[in-house]
Amino acid sequence: MLKSFPLDQETPAGKAIMGRLGKFPIPQKGFPPAYKTYIDFNMSDSYERLLEGNRIFVARKNHEDPTFFQRLSVGQQPKYLWIGCSDSRVPNDQITSTNPGEIFTTRNIANLVDHTDMSMLSVLDYAVNHLKVDHIIVCGHYSCGGVRAAMSNQHHGLLDNWLRNIKDVYRLHHEELDAITDVDERERKLVEFNVTEQVFNVCKTSIVQQAWVDNKSHLPRVHGWVYDVANGEIKRLHVDYQTDAEFHDIFRFSDK
Amino acid sequence: MLKSFPLDQETPAGKAIMGRLGKFPIPQKGFPPAYKTYIDFNMSDSYERLLEGNRIFVARKNHEDPTFFQRLSVGQQPKYLWIGCSDSRVPNDQITSTNPGEIFTTRNIANLVDHTDMSMLSVLDYAVNHLKVDHIIVCGHYSCGGVRAAMSNQHHGLLDNWLRNIKDVYRLHHEELDAITDVDERERKLVEFNVTEQVFNVCKTSIVQQAWVDNKSHLPRVHGWVYDVANGEIKRLHVDYQTDAEFHDIFRFSDK
Amino acid sequence: MLKSFPLDQETPAGKAIMGRLGKFPIPQKGFPPAYKTYIDFNMSDSYERLLEGNRIFVARKNHEDPTFFQRLSVGQQPKYLWIGCSDSRVPNDQITSTNPGEIFTTRNIANLVDHTDMSMLSVLDYAVNHLKVDHIIVCGHYSCGGVRAAMSNQHHGLLDNWLRNIKDVYRLHHEELDAITDVDERERKLVEFNVTEQVFNVCKTSIVQQAWVDNKSHLPRVHGWVYDVANGEIKRLHVDYQTDAEFHDIFRFSDK
């Protein structure tokens, strides 16, 4: 069956894969090694690693579903917008077992929603007004390097200005945070507060506010989640908005 | 074996999965359905779809490699920074068959590198100076909605300002582009020029320029790739920089 | 004496000025009309108004101080950075009776200091690290249209995202603000809180933080002022920082 993979067995990469696959212990229940959900051969010092992985992806998808790429080439109709962290350990499609075509995605350091960040605003505009997504998910994660850096008093250069967003979250909730003596626990709480505030920030953009006013029948719903890198589980926070009814007056818009 | 999945079979979602799995044609060579690389049951109108997918991810990973999450919880050491498009059809880890932990990722509309975009600059700063990635990959894709929108003369509101970046790419190469009569062909060429220019933009940031001056022994290498949603293949463009030797003098820095 | 002005009396603008000056009541104490500090003839529907005003400026300066432009052409050594509002009624040099060459200036809507605004960060970087200014002044003003708009619940489109900065200031001080029943009084208080917070924002940028650590002998001092358009007077607020000693720990940096 492995022959069905279009690996060029004459390339160093192809040889490495074939060699490795050959030595790989075949699982009891008959999963051919090529169907593991990842490749763990060692090519990590080369960009060739990614290109070889791409060839395997193409072969696998074509094998599983010969019409897969044809269907996708027509266009995208994602139901979800994912606002996540750049952290390499949180690839949003993998951790949700979703396919290409399902999640419109933007990722930055510490999953921040800065109301003057044109990159983010453009993503939101496109997702809400053109793609008409149903759900906007802000997903943070524990052990976030950005949150950790923001909690420290070290200089990180240019990055410090970006991390100021998180320091501002700390300030808003400093009483509750300062009361937590365990540092790890305090960091986890700040990760959660950060998600909550970014959900709030999404809701307060002109884009979502306008969508909530205009689209009586189709309101994007905004969720706050946290991913735990230590066990792979997503936890829902108690933030989930489809209206600005709960916000302080100053953040609500009306067309009256 | 399916019992090893922590699906709550009493929930509607769990029932839906079990029902669907039961009806799924078992492949000849004995791949249990749960080991398909994706789930195609229909829960697309609910965020529960993603949470259920997450439970499957956790079960699968623990099954394949019981130490997986434990190892990741220590920290990330990605070798790659991926600058890609938000398009739902281009999940960078899937199309390269990589694992969580391998690719530090940022994605925005049309994979643009705007030199005053603090979101991007912060990602670059963290990736180059803290994570010390070896490779920075700008990956565009054909059939890009952002490129298509930029080629049109329609208003898209706030988004227009972001797409201006692409119009500027058009302007720089308008002679070659205007000479292409086939619209699809011209669009594909603009997708490629856009990647080339964004690679150039990465190279011209203060961050990469400084890294090339400082890190004599460890130079981040910048690549330009294009993904073809119609067949899943990644194509390398002929841009691949590890020095500013080829740039116009005005874009080179020296400490002389 | 008026002949010393290089007005082209044959142009419509020149004729208008001369005609107007001729009719202008000469003040008792002998101030020639051309020495009024402004021109109030009516050319307001044309850009020519500004060009004619420029010719008068040149003539006046050369008359007052023949070496004026020669001295300025050498370079600038301003002692002050002014961060003010775009409002046309608050031209910072006029309201402080300063000369060209004295105040490095940036002005935006509602004198906001957004920590991810590269325009502002570049100005701060240049002012602090290259020009070595002694004083950074954030000057707001009562009757600020931006503050008023932010207090309302009306949509203003793209601008809403910028005004979110002010809504966040409201949130931080909502208890004190909500307690003020008079709307004008509340607006004035928000103007002041806004300045205080922007002063705080200046202090928390990586640029000022680093300057306070590095430049032991030359610390930029950050001031918060409010201009009253109703009487022309500048009021100092009780914010004036040259160290981060008073800030919450999370906002302080150290090189320890």
Next chain:
Amino acid sequence: MLKSFPLDQETPAGKAIMGRLGKFPIPQKGFPPAYKTYIDFNMSDSYERLLEGNRIFVARKNHEDPTFFQRLSVGQQPKYLWIGCSDSRVPNDQITSTNPGEIFTTRNIANLVDHTDMSMLSVLDYAVNHLKVDHIIVCGHYSCGGVRAAMSNQHHGLLDNWLRNIKDVYRLHHEELDAITDVDERERKLVEFNVTEQVFNVCKTSIVQQAWVDNKSHLPRVHGWVYDVANGEIKRLHVDYQTDAEFHDIFRFSDK
């Protein structure tokens, strides 16, 4: 007459002014010294300099026009938006002999119009859609430190990313610029090209494009000027748009 100034002659500043004014050579034609258009006493190492200057401004304005502040307090109706450089030598109201209330102003380093700069876009939005200005003036100046820095190959840190805008202007016109052998002459030409491109950038924003489509009867007109610090004169460049008719198709919008 000097007694009419509300200087507190008992303060050090007041004493300094009075002392200096007393020694100031009275011009032949009877201009009282207080009516010089600036104060050149030496308080340059203190922020008190600005506050004292403010007191003089108030006294002077009240003397010239007792209703001045009262009229301004009603609101602003500026006809002009000025996009200028932060350089201390180019205070836009002074060099055009205009009054408070006439020019809505934004100033940044090298008078750049970055299409993803929310500070600039907010100013444009407010000026065009709320204030309905007639004229938008981009005014650069010779001897611009930003342009000079961009022409060099030195690192300037964070600022380099902002100056990239100017390097891109150089790239667009490198053939013409490289052909100029005299460095000062080349710099002056780049200053002019920079203004031309920023005028172009203003015209290409979604805001001005939309205004040109919507406001059939009231089109904002965009001008490009250069100020010469060596002689105080403003020069008009040959760019002056009120329509996008002359632009490459890719930059034009239509509602067809």
